[in-house]
Amino acid sequence: MKITLIHIIFLGFLLMPLVASCQDKKPNIVIIYVDDLGYGDIGVNGAIGVKTPNVDELAKNGLNFTDAHSAAATCTPSRYSLLTGSYAFRNKAQILEGDAPLIINPKMATLPKMLQKAGYKTGVVGKWHLGLGKGKIDWNKRIGPGPEEVGFDYSFLIPATGDRVPCVFMENQKVVNLDKNDPITVSYGARIEGYPWGFQHPELLKQHTDPYHQGAIINGISRIGYMKGGKNALWVDEKIPFVLSKKATDFINKEKDNPFFLYFSLHDIHQPRTANIKFVESSSMGPRGDVIAQMDWCVGQITKTLKSQNLLENTLLIFTSDNGPILDDGYVDYARELVGNHKPGGKYRGSKYSVYEAGTRMPTIVHWPKKVKAGKSDALISQVDLYASLAKLLHQTVNKNEAVDSKNVLNAWLGKSKKGRKFLLEEAYTYGLRMGKWKYIQPKNKPVPNWIVQKFVNPGFSKQVQLFDLEKDPSEKINISKDFPKIVKKMEKELARILK
Numbered sequence: 001m002k003i004t005l006i007h008i009i010f011l012g013f014l015l016m017p018l019v020a021s022c023q024d025k026k027p028n029i030v031i032i033y034v035d036d037l038g039y040g041d042i043g044v045n046g047a048i049g050v051k052t053p054n055v056d057e058l059a060k061n062g063l064n065f066t067d068a069h070s071a072a073a074t075c076t077p078s079r080y081s082l083l084t085g086s087y088a089f090r091n092k093a094q095i096l097e098g099d100a101p102l103i104i105n106p107k108m109a110t111l112p113k114m115l116q117k118a119g120y121k122t123g124v125v126g127k128w129h130l131g132l133g134k135g136k137i138d139w140n141k142r143i144g145p146g147p148e149e150v151g152f153d154y155s156f157l158i159p160a161t162g163d164r165v166p167c168v169f170m171e172n173q174k175v176v177n178l179d180k181n182d183p184i185t186v187s188y189g190a191r192i193e194g195y196p197w198g199f200q201h202p203e204l205l206k207q208h209t210d211p212y213h214q215g216a217i218i219n220g221i222s223r224i225g226y227m228k229g230g231k232n233a234l235w236v237d238e239k240i241p242f243v244l245s246k247k248a249t250d251f252i253n254k255e256k257d258n259p260f261f262l263y264f265s266l267h268d269i270h271q272p273r274t275a276n277i278k279f280v281e282s283s284s285m286g287p288r289g290d291v292i293a294q295m296d297w298c299v300g301q302i303t304k305t306l307k308s309q310n311l312l313e314n315t316l317l318i319f320t321s322d323n324g325p326i327l328d329d330g331y332v333d334y335a336r337e338l339v340g341n342h343k344p345g346g347k348y349r350g351s352k353y354s355v356y357e358a359g360t361r362m363p364t365i366v367h368w369p370k371k372v373k374a375g376k377s378d379a380l381i382s383q384v385d386l387y388a389s390l391a392k393l394l395h396q397t398v399n400k401n402e403a404v405d406s407k408n409v410l411n412a413w414l415g416k417s418k419k420g421r422k423f424l425l426e427e428a429y430t431y432g433l434r435m436g437k438w439k440y441i442q443p444k445n446k447p448v449p450n451w452i453v454q455k456f457v458n459p460g461f462s463k464q465v466q467l468f469d470l471e472k473d474p475s476e477k478i479n480i481s482k483d484f485p486k487i488v489k490k491m492e493k494e495l496a497r498i499l500k
Contacts, residue, residue, distance in 0.1 A: 025259075025314060026118070026119065026120070026259040026394065027259070027314050027315060027316045027368060027370070027371070027393075028252075028259060028260050028261070028262075028306075028311055028314065028315040028316070029115065029120070029259075029260075029261045029262070029315070029316045029317075029318075029390065030252075030261075030262045030264065030302065030306070030315055030316070030317045030318070031082075031261075031262070031263050031264065031317075031318045031320070031386075032264050032266070032298075032299055032302060032317065032318070032319045032320070033079075033082070033126070033263065033264065033265045033266065033320060033321070033322055034266050034268065034269065034295055034319075034320070034321040034322070034363075035075065035127060035265075035266055035267060035268060035269060035270040035321070035322055036075075036269050036270050036271075036321070036322070036323065036324075036325055036326055036329070036352055037269055037292070037295070037321035037325065037362075037363060038321070038324050038325030038344035038345045038346070038351075038358060038363070039324070039344075039345055039346040039348060039358060039361050039362060039363050040325075040342070040343045040344055040345055040346030040347075040348075040363075041269070041292055041325060041344050041363065042055045042056065042059075042292075042296075042363050043055065043056045044056045044059040044060075044064060045064075045346055045363055046343070046346060047292070047342060048340065048341050048342040048343075049283050049284035049285045049289055049339075049340055049341075049342045050282070050283035050284070050285060050289040050290075050292045050293055050342070051282075051283075051293065051296075052292065052293070052295075052296040052299075053296065053300075054296045054297070054299040054300035054303060055296050055299055055319060055363075055365070057303070058299070058303070058317065058319055058365045058367045059365050060374065061367060061369060061374050062317075062365050062366055062367030062368070062369075062372060062374060063365065063366045063367075063372050063373070063374065063375055063376070063377055063414075063415045064364075064365050064375075064376050064377070065364040065365070065366070065376075065377050065378075065379065065381065066376060066377070066378045067361065067378050067379065067380050067381070067420075068320065068361070068362055068364035068379075068381045068382075068383075069360040069361055069362060069380075069381070069382045069383065069424060069426065069434075070082075070320070070321065070322055070323050070360045070362050070382075070383050071087060071088065071360070071382055071383055071384045071425070071427060072088050072323065072360065072426075072427040072428065073323045073324055073350075073351075073352060073353055073354055073355065073359030073360050073426070073427065073428040074094075074095050074323055074352065074353060074428070075095060075127075075129055075161070075270075075322045075323055076088070076093055076094060076095050076096050076103070076129050076130060077089075077093045077094065077095075077427060078322045078323055078360075078383065079129060079130055079265075079322060080093045080103060080104065080130060081383060081384045081405070082111070082383045082384070082386060083104065083110050083111050083112065083130075083150070083263075084104060084108060084109075084110055084111070084387070084403065085109075085111065085384055085385075085386075085387030085388060085398075085402070085403025085404070085405060085406030086384070086403065086404050086405050086406075087384065087405045087425060087427060087498075088427060089427060089499070090404075090405075091103060095129075096129060096130070096131050096160065097160070097164065097188045097224070097225065098159060098160035098161070098164035098165055098166065098186065098188065098224070098225055099137050099186055099187075099188055099225075100131040100132075100160075101131045101132070101133055101134050101135045102130060102131040102132055102133060102134070102145050102146060102149075102150075103130055103131045104130055104131075104150045106145045106149040106150060108150070108402075109399070109401075109402035109403060110150045110151045111151070111386065111387045111390070112124075112150065112151030112152050112261060112263070113150065113151035114151075114387065114390070114391055114396055114398075115151070115261045115390070115394070116151055116153070117396060118259075118394040118395075118396050119258075119259055120258070120259045120260055120261045121153050121154075121255045121258045121259070121260045121261070122151055122152045122153050122154070122260070122261045122263075123152060123153060123154040123155065123156075123248075123251040123255070123260065123261070123262050123263070124147050124152045124154070124155045124156075124157070124262075124263040124265065125155075125156045125157075125244055125247045125248040125251065125262065125263070125264050125265065126156075126157070126158060126244050126248075126263075126264055126265030126266055126267060127157070127158045127160075127161060127162075127265045127266065127267050127270070128146075128147070128155075128157040128158060128159055128160065128265070129158075129159075129160050129161055132144075132145075132146045132159060132173070133145065133146070137186070139166055139168075139175055139178075139183075139184035139185075139186060139230070140175070140178065140180070140183045140184060141174075142172075142173050142174050143170070143173050143174075144173055146173045147173065148172070148173060152263075154172065154251060155170070155171070155172055155173065156169065156170070156171045156172075156244070156247040157169065157170045157171075158235075158240070158244075158267055161267075161270060162237065162240070162267050162270055162271070162272055163213055163221075163223055163224055163270070163271055163272055163330065163331070164223055164224045164225055165186050165215065165216050165218070165223050165224070165225040165226065165227035166184055166186050166227055166230060167216075167218045167219070167223065167227070167234050167235050168184070168230055168233040168234060168235060169233070169235055169243065171247075175230065175233050176233060177232050177233045178230060178232065178233045179230075179231070179232045179233075182229050182230060182231055182232065183229050183230070184227065184228075184229045184230035184233070185227065185228050185229055186225060186226070186227050187225065187226045187227075188224075188225045188226075190226075191226050192226045192227075192228055193228060194216065194226065194227055194228020194229065195216040195217055195218055195226075195227055195228060196216075196217045197214065197215060197216065197217065197222070197226070198213065198214035198215060198216075198217050198222025198223075199211070199214035199222075201217060204217050204220060205217065205220060205221070205222055206219075206220035206221060206274070207220075207221060207272055207274075207331045207332055207333055208331075208332045209222055209330050209331050209332065210330045210331075210454065212224060212330055212451070213330045213331065215227075218234055219234065219235070219236055219237050219274075221237060221272045221274065221331075237272065237274040238274055238275070238276045238277070239276065240267050241266075241267070241268060241276065241294050241295075241297065241298050242276070244264075244266065244267070244298070245297075245298045245301040245302070248262060248264045248301070248302060249301055249302065249305040252302070252305050252306060252309065252311070253305065253309065256309045256311060264298075264302060266295055266298055268291040268292070268294055268295040268298070269288060269291045269292055269295055270329075271326075271329045271330060271331045271333070272331045272333075273287035273288055273290070273291045273331070273333050273335075274287070274291075275287055275290035275291050275293075275294050276294060278294075278297075279291070279293045279294040279297070282294075284338070284340060285335070285338045285339055285340065285342060286333060286334050286335060286338040287333040287334075287335070288327065288333060288335040288338070288339075289338070289342075299319065302317075303317075312369065313369050313370050314368075314370045315367075315368065316366070316367075316368040316371075316372075316393075317365075317366070317367040317368065318364070318365070318366055318367075318386070319363070319364065319365040319367070320362045320363065320364040320365070320383065321362045321363060322362075323352045323359060323360065323362075324344075324345060324350060324351045324352045324354065324358045324359040324360065324361070324362075325344035325345055325351055325352060325358065326351050326352035326353070326455065326457070327339060327344070327351075327456070328455055328456055329352070329455060330455075336456065344358075345357075345358025345361075346358070346361075347474050347475060348361055348474055348475065348476075349458075349475045349476045349477070350458070350460065350476075351457050351458075352457070353428060353429065353452055353455065353457045353459055354428055354457055354458060354459050354460055355426055355428035355429070355430050355431065355432040355441055355459060355460035356432075356441075356458070356460050356476050357426075357439065357470070357474070357476060359426065359428050359460075360426045360427075360428075360432075362383075364381075366413060366414070366415070368414070371414060372414050372415050373415055375415060377412070377415055377418060378418065379409070379412040379417070379418050379419065379420035380420040380421045380424055380434060380436070381409055381412050381413060381420040381421060381424075382421060382424050382425070384405050384406050385406050385407050385408070385409050385413075385421070386406070386413075387403040387406040388403055388406035388407055388408040388409075389406075389407075389408050389409055389410040389413050390410075391403075391408070392408045392410045393410055405425075405498075407421065409421060421434075422435065422436075423435050423491075423494050423498075425495075425498055428459060428460065429444070429449075429452070429459045429460075429461070430442050430443075430444040430459070430460060430461060431495060431499070432460070433491050433494060433495045433498075435487075435490070435491055435494070437469055437470050437471040438467065438468070438469065438470070438484075438487055438491065439466075439467070439468040439469075439470050439476065440465070440466070440467050440487075440488065440491035440492070440495065441460055441462065441465070441466035441467075442465075442495060443462060443463055443464060443465055443466075444460075444461040444462065444463075445463045446461060447461075448461055462479075464479070464481065465481045465488055465492075466479050466481060467479060467480050467481035467484060467487060467488055467491075468480065
């Protein structure tokens with residue numbers, strides 16, 4: 001058959017819809033959510049004593065933010081805000097114990113539910129710490145409500161944190177490898193016989209701890225809470241990064257032909273820091289530095305998998321952290337002694353639990369080669385805004401009663417604008433508010449709790465209003481509230497409006 005120009009034109013018309021659909025294909029969305037990683041803990045932001053080549057590669061080819069924030073300076077509140085688009089204080093969300101009920105109302109609109117409506121397959125792998133069930137959990141059955149009820153098609157979880165019982169993985173809300181003849185019992189109140197207790201058997205410990213972490217000893221680590229049973233289901237701490245990375249990459253490989261959303265919530269670099277032998281002594285900072293290197297390896301597994309499936313170009317990958325860094329959070333791993341010249345929070349003051357900048361100013365990289373130009377951005381943005389911003393990207397309607405604190409700042413997230421938020425709330429054990437270069441901290445006339453003192457943390461409490469010019473004073477050392485009463489009044493008024 002002779003091919004004529006007419007045949008070619010006709011064929012072109014037939015292929016046009018296919019070409020257009022390929023061009024308009026929804027991006028996959030991956031959020032890599034690191035635990036307790038500070039702004040200065042990655043190479044591109046000045047880390048000393050540890051290398052993060054995979055994260056640095058994302059920054060090289062993506063957009064590195066210098067003023068991006070988690071919604072809170074602690075883990076459960078920031079995760080709640082990320083997934084609901086609502087500030088944690090509205091639900092009195094605080095750090096949860098391992099047997100706490102789910103704090104996200106299953107009837108509530110959520111980020112994964114919105115993405116499901118947009119045609120996405122949704123998965124969560126890693127640390128959950130948002131509660132499960134309705135209270136009085138039976139760990140030997142499917143536990144609901146949980147991730148499925150808030151919008152995730154697939155889940156593979158650390159139920160709470162690595163330092164809390166039960167020390168088991170859950171897949172689709174059932175404990176993995178559970179022997180029905182060895183049922184699990186968990187207690188956060190009365191001591192129960194089962195696994196030995198840290199305060200009675202310090203000779204069994206790999207790392208010594210504060211009194212709060214001297215409950216059940218599992219894998220040589222004493223935890224918060226007490227546990228018995230479930231021996232076949234117990235995790236091995238040193239294998240956690242490999243197990244989670246495998247489950248995350250399996251999800252990508254399975255859903256490669258669909259638009260998918262993966263919320264990859266790492267355990268690292270939260271305590272207990274027990275690096276796999278592959279990463280031991282990979283830094284000069286001891287266990288904390290080693291698990292930063294381990295975290296970076298996990299990031300590499302995700303990017304390599306996306307690349308192998310030809311998905312990296314059209315995947316919106318967001319790398320960030322849940323709250324600021326902490327050196328001593330209960331376990332004796334000599335992070336304070338071995339930190340050297342490294343500055344986990346960069347040039348910023350504060351840490352996890354603190355209202356000062358390093359408590360919420362997160363390392364944040366957006367990588368989407370198809371749409372986002374490489375570079376840096378100083379736009380003021382918050383994780384609470386991902387809900388409304390992604391809804392805008394995907395042409396989804398956000399109703400008035402959902403994601404009530406989330407604002408559409410999509411252009412800032414994608415580097416098309418340097419204009420982010422006019423005001424940004426920083427939630428800790430008091431409240432901070434940002435407005436451009438200004439940082440306001442609400443007075444708190446209460447003593448610092450002893451448990452915070454023991455972690456060598458300054459939470460930012462003061463009887464006086466605090467105001468800082470972060471351009472001139474990024475370490476928040478000089479309180480200039482008396483010099484700028486109009487700024488103080490404006491920010492007080494806005495904070496009162498948010499908190500009402």
